[in-house]
Amino acid sequence: MLKYxxxxxxxxxxxxxxxxxxxxxxxxxxISYETDILVGAEIDTAYLExxxxxxxxxxxxxxxxxxxxxxxxxxxxLGIEVKKVFAPEHGFRxxxxxGKKINDGLDAKTxxxxxxxxxxxxxxxxxxxxxxxxxxxxxxxxxxxxxxxISTMHYVMEACAEQNKDFIVxxxxxxxxxxxxxxxxKEGNESFIGLHPVPIVHGMTxxxxxxxxxxxxxxxxxxxxxxKVVKCQNYQHxxxxxxxxxxxxxxxxxxxxxLYPSLCLFxxxxxxxxxxxxxxxxxxxxPFNSTGEYKFTPVPKPGASKPKHNGEECKGYxxxxxxxxxxxxxxxxxxxxxxxxxxxxxxxxxFFRKDGFFRLLTGDRSIQKMIVExxxxxxxxxxxxxxxxxxxxxxxxxxxxxxxx
Numbered sequence: 206m207l208k209y210x211x212x213x214x215x216x217x218x219x220x221x222x223x224x225x226x227x228x229x230x231x232x233x234x235x236i237s238y239e240t241d242i243l244v245g246a247e248i249d250t251a252y253l254e255x256x257x258x259x260x261x262x263x264x265x266x267x268x269x270x271x272x273x274x275x276x277x278x279x280x281x282x283l284g285i286e287v288k289k290v291f292a293p294e295h296g297f298r299x300x301x302x303x304g305k306k307i308n309d310g311l312d313a314k315t316x317x318x319x320x321x322x323x324x325x326x327x328x329x330x331x332x333x334x335x336x337x338x339x340x341x342x343x344x345x346x347x348x349x350x351x352x353x354x355i356s357t358m359h360y361v362m363e364a365c366a367e368q369n370k371d372f373i374v375x376x377x378x379x380x381x382x383x384x385x386x387x388x389x390x391k392e393g394n395e396s397f398i399g400l401h402p403v404p405i406v407h408g409m410t411x412x413x414x415x416x417x418x419x420x421x422x423x424x425x426x427x428x429x430x431x432x433k434v435v436k437c438q439n440y441q442h443x444x445x446x447x448x449x450x451x452x453x454x455x456x457x458x459x460x461x462x463x464l465y466p467s468l469c470l471f472x473x474x475x476x477x478x479x480x481x482x483x484x485x486x487x488x489x490x491x492p493f494n495s496t497g498e499y500k501f502t503p504v505p506k507p508g509a510s511k512p513k514h515n516g517e518e519c520k521g522y523x524x525x526x527x528x529x530x531x532x533x534x535x536x537x538x539x540x541x542x543x544x545x546x547x548x549x550x551x552x553x554x555x556f557f558r559k560d561g562f563f564r565l566l567t568g569d570r571s572i573q574k575m576i577v578e579x580x581x582x583x584x585x586x587x588x589x590x591x592x593x594x595x596x597x598x599x600x601x602x603x604x605x606x607x608x609x610x
Contacts, residue, residue: 245375245435268345328360348381366430376412390568441607454508460528461486473563481512490521
């Protein structure tokens with residue numbers, strides 16, 4: 206913990222958070238967010254000429270906003286012929302549970318068909334795109350490999366490449382774009398929560414990531430789509446950017462977004478991270494854990510209709526203050542939490558899900574093995590150090606903005 210104590214020493218103390226290895230005083234500072242950043246969707250002059258006279262489809266959800274106006278409505282008012290909308294996980298309005306299959310439908314306001322890419326298909330068919338010239342991707346990402354919007358983008362890019370359709374990304378800042386960390390996904394561990402050989406935290410915007418998918422030949426048969434990226438203005442990777450709309454039902458605030466890459470690993474275990482509470486991805490607890498002073502009981506809520514340990518009291522920790530104040534400064538995949546929870550579990554046999562979900566989240570078979578063998582968080586993190594160095598070399602070819610180092 207010495208690294209983190211050094212960070213905290215320069216701060217005034219306003220709050221106390223209990224961390225698993227002891228009590229550490231941490232500051233709950235106010236974060237100064239960049240307010241002059243313009244997302245790609247806001248820069249009409251950069252894309253209107255590309256869309257004039259074209260039939261357009263939009264891959265979007267509740268985050269596809271231009272100020273207070275949805276991108277669909279914005280383009281229609283600009284006279285662009287929008288034919289349909291494709292919706293990712295959580296649906297067009299972003300209210301559905303994680304992993305829930307979404308059906309096709311109609312947008313109540315515009316009457317446009319909404320075609321789900323998280324139901325019977327994940328990739329647009331020839332029939333889906335027959336009346337489309339251009340597909341726009343405008344969704345806020347959070348910069349973690351297992352956040353499925355980048356997988357949706359992969360399959361849409363692939364369909365556009367195969368069917369000779371233009372693909373345009375309206376770029377948005379990555380709130381976790383200030384660092385790169387975690388194991389790189391290994392061959393044989395691919396799934397919809399991880400398609401590419403990248404670390405858990407890749408440190409790229411959605412537009413930069415699209416360029417990497419195209420440039421590295423990761424689409425089927427190494428096809429390349431006709432890709433254009435409408436860049437953000439006044440953004441660099443070290444900037445603080447506060448998301449104006451929550452990107453999915455269980456990421457309600459910036460604390461949850463900063464904690465998400467580290468806490469999401471618990472989704473492959475018996476530990477709850479607060480689904481079914483009002484502090485989603487800000488808590489960690491389990492009925493099989495005896496340490497910690499915080500208790501919570503998950504119950505069904507919008508976006509979590511069947512939460513883990515539904516109705517059972519979980520004991521653990523409230524990390525919301527730590528996420529708010531310091532997760533940005535820590536800037537690593539914080540493995541100590543999951544190591545300590547396994548160590549303290551009264552039911553180690555069932556700590557990891559039996560379906561292999563933890564392996565898919567980490568993208569590496571060795572991580573679970575090292576935790577079971579009582580390796581320290583530092584020892585585990587050291588195993589991907591060289592991988593990160595190599596990934597950063599590849600990543601540098603596709604960056605559109607000044608990097609954090």
